[in-house]
Amino acid sequence: MVNAFHVEREPRGARDIDGLRAEKMDRDEKIITLTIDGVEVQAREGSTILEAAREYGIEIPTLCYHEELAPFGACRFCSVEVEREGKSRIVASCIYEVEDGLVARTDSERVMRVRRRLLALLLARCPNIDLIKDMASRMGIEPQPRFKQEKEECILCRLCRLCVRACQEIVGIGAIGFAAGGINKKVVTPFERPSNVCIGCGICAYVCPAGYIKIKDVGDTRIIENWDMEFKLEKCNKCGKYFAPEAQLDYIRKKLNLPEDALQNCRECEDWSELLPEGFEKVTAPES
Numbered sequence: 001m002v003n004a005f006h007v008e009r010e011p012r013g014a015r016d017i018d019g020l021r022a023e024k025m026d027r028d029e030k031i032i033t034l035t036i037d038g039v040e041v042q043a044r045e046g047s048t049i050l051e052a053a054r055e056y057g058i059e060i061p062t063l064c065y066h067e068e069l070a071p072f073g074a075c076r077f078c079s080v081e082v083e084r085e086g087k088s089r090i091v092a093s094c095i096y097e098v099e100d101g102l103v104a105r106t107d108s109e110r111v112m113r114v115r116r117r118l119l120a121l122l123l124a125r126c127p128n129i130d131l132i133k134d135m136a137s138r139m140g141i142e143p144q145p146r147f148k149q150e151k152e153e154c155i156l157c158r159l160c161r162l163c164v165r166a167c168q169e170i171v172g173i174g175a176i177g178f179a180a181g182g183i184n185k186k187v188v189t190p191f192e193r194p195s196n197v198c199i200g201c202g203i204c205a206y207v208c209p210a211g212y213i214k215i216k217d218v219g220d221t222r223i224i225e226n227w228d229m230e231f232k233l234e235k236c237n238k239c240g241k242y243f244a245p246e247a248q249l250d251y252i253r254k255k256l257n258l259p260e261d262a263l264q265n266c267r268e269c270e271d272w273s274e275l276l277p278e279g280f281e282k283v284t285a286p287e288s
């Protein structure tokens, strides 16, 4: 699948504590100290337990979270157990902010119970989705026939909404939304007609954890099967490869006030980084 917008990510991993403190102090931010899974960690005030955990290489599974989007807090996959003054409770780590002295467990008995229940439900209702199957098999969960089978997209879409949020927050367009309510809720273009604002960028498909949004490039055309739309692809002036929809390139040029002849070459043939201002790096180049 071609990802028209490439979301750059920094590599994650355990970080040197002194380095982290120095970096944060430089930015004049308050540092919070808490404990996650018995490890003392430091995090910027206002950051979440999930962000703090990931800085230290502590993995917490997520479904509706994407680091480029505002937290949504719907799926509860990222549940952790937090303890304060002798009382403990389960919270969603992607929206729960760090607090000084907080003790969090990402793998306690209670947390694993919550996660198993969610996964068993999803596995029963969405048994064909690789992501769910993988997560379930890692936790030793077999499909249970006791849940009523729904249309697969209904339950996952209700929990995730990543495509709609990405189209709004990253691309800045909002070409898709949810139609109908209840179990028939699904992602569509307005009135289920071809959208006149969609630019064929493909980031909605890129972030979808279930592979529901189907995009393919055939010759000089990009097809989004879900909303029955086609986009003419632009050819690289240097290598001749079709690399991005015209509509997407026009959108970037207009948004950034670039000249008409900018972005004529694919990123393999030309470094676009000088054209893209800071803050636009999330919306960069197509991948082939």
Ligand code: SF4
Pocket (backbone or CB within 6 Å): 153, 156, 157, 158, 160, 161, 162, 163, 164, 187, 204, 207, 208, 209, 210, 211, 212, 213
């Ligand atoms: S189509 Fe994919 S990304 Fe969009 S809401 Fe459904 S599962 Fe989430």
Ligand code: SF4
Pocket (backbone or CB within 6 Å): 166, 167, 171, 173, 174, 175, 176, 197, 198, 199, 200, 201, 202, 203, 204, 205
């Ligand atoms: S392909 Fe269309 S719907 Fe999908 S993110 Fe891009 S503009 Fe939005």
Ligand code: FES
Pocket (backbone or CB within 6 Å): 061, 062, 063, 064, 065, 072, 073, 074, 075, 076, 077, 078, 079, 092, 093, 094, 095
């Ligand atoms: S990832 Fe936190 S609630 Fe979905």
